[in-house]
Amino acid sequence: MDKAEIFESFLKRLRVSTEIDAEDEAAIRSLPIVEKRMDGGERIASLGDRPSACCLLVDGYVLRSKVVSSGHRQILAFHQPGDVPDLQSLFLHVLDHDVTTLSNCAVGFIPHGPLRQLITNRPKVAQALWRDTLTDAAIFREWICNIGQRDATSRVAHVVIELYTRLKAIGRAEGLCFNFPFTQALLADAVGTSVVHMNRVIQELRGQNVLEMERGRISILDEAKLRQIADFDVLYLHLNPSL
Amino acid sequence: MRFYFDIKDDFFAAIDEEGAELPSLEAAERDAMATATAVARDVFSSRGTEVLITVRNERQPLFELRLTAARKDLR
Numbered sequence: 041m042d043k044a045e046i047f048e049s050f051l052k053r054l055r056v057s058t059e060i061d062a063e064d065e066a067a068i069r070s071l072p073i074v075e076k077r078m079d080g081g082e083r084i085a086s087l088g089d090r091p092s093a094c095c096l097l098v099d100g101y102v103l104r105s106k107v108v109s110s111g112h113r114q115i116l117a118f119h120q121p122g123d124v125p126d127l128q129s130l131f132l133h134v135l136d137h138d139v140t141t142l143s144n145c146a147v148g149f150i151p152h153g154p155l156r157q158l159i160t161n162r163p164k165v166a167q168a169l170w171r172d173t174l175t176d177a178a179i180f181r182e183w184i185c186n187i188g189q190r191d192a193t194s195r196v197a198h199v200v201i202e203l204y205t206r207l208k209a210i211g212r213a214e215g216l217c218f219n220f221p222f223t224q225a226l227l228a229d230a231v232g233t234s235v236v237h238m239n240r241v242i243q244e245l246r247g248q249n250v251l252e253m254e255r256g257r258i259s260i261l262d263e264a265k266l267r268q269i270a271d272f273d274v275l276y277l278h279l280n281p282s283l
Numbered sequence: 284m285r286f287y288f289d290i291k292d293d294f295f296a297a298i299d300e301e302g303a304e305l306p307s308l309e310a311a312e313r314d315a316m317a318t319a320t321a322v323a324r325d326v327f328s329s330r331g332t333e334v335l336i337t338v339r340n341e342r343q344p345l346f347e348l349r350l351t352a353a354r355k356d357l358r
Contacts, residue, residue: 240297
């Protein structure tokens with residue numbers, strides 16, 4: 041994979057949501073990056089680690105999670121191509137959660153030094169990454185509302201429509217379908233309920249002809265109804281910088 | 284051991300066709316209770332009154348767990 045391809049999803053995402061110019065893009069493309077292929081379920085960085093590079097996700101999915109003392113895992117976020125799930129390690133030196141691949145992934149590690157240099161030299165890149173971090177926080181706020189206040193069916197619908205909307209923004213959804221290696225256990229850990237409960241929720245959504253989830257592929261059958269069940273308002277994704 | 288959890292409440296019935304591998308009957312009881320209370324939170328707040336979980340293995344039903352919302356007027 042050449043460097044233009046490696047940075048493409050990342051740049052596509054920054055272009056959608058921030059105002060970087062051609063020189064900024066060239067500067068990002070010239071960052072040193074170490075490519076790596078990883079299998080699903082591999083740790084990129086763990087709680088307590090001191091990463092010396094940030095991980096750009098080029099292809100596949102990554103999740104961030106934390107295991108509490110009872111042994112239960114809470115999934116904090118799903119990441120898609122173009123995301124830098126551990127960007128915080130640039131300033132918060134010790135990682136406070138785990139970053140794990142969810143599927144086979146292509147990733148690129150950008151050393152902290154050159155990345156710091158880049159944001160010192162190019163304020164618009166610094167602003168774009170700052171905005172990215174703020175959007176990340178907005179997504180976490182929405183997840184708090186989701187887990188704390190919505191019923192389980194609404195929670196699952198919300199996670200699905202969020203994934204779909206973010207993938208569509210970087211051109212990775214095909215119509216109303218997208219590939220995502222979900223399992224009931226994974227969704228249960230993302231919305232804070234049991235695997236058995238998840239089975240009921242998925243059957244209910246299927247029974248209402250809203251959603252089909254099969255073999256790593258999610259198809260939205262009725263987008264308007266799914267949005268309504270999810271209580272979804274796209275605002276918190278801040279996909280439009282002119283708003 | 285493989286356990287199957289069928290859920291029935293006022294609004295929906297879900298038959299578990301996949302099942303889950305669990306270490307013991309106690310683990311299945313814990314999962315059934317965690318699920319029943321989670322489902323009840325949603326069902327009872329939508330004015331439902333009952334959640335029933337039937338746990339089976341490949342051969343036979345093992346136990347059922349029933350949660351009921353019982354309102355009694357005191358005026």
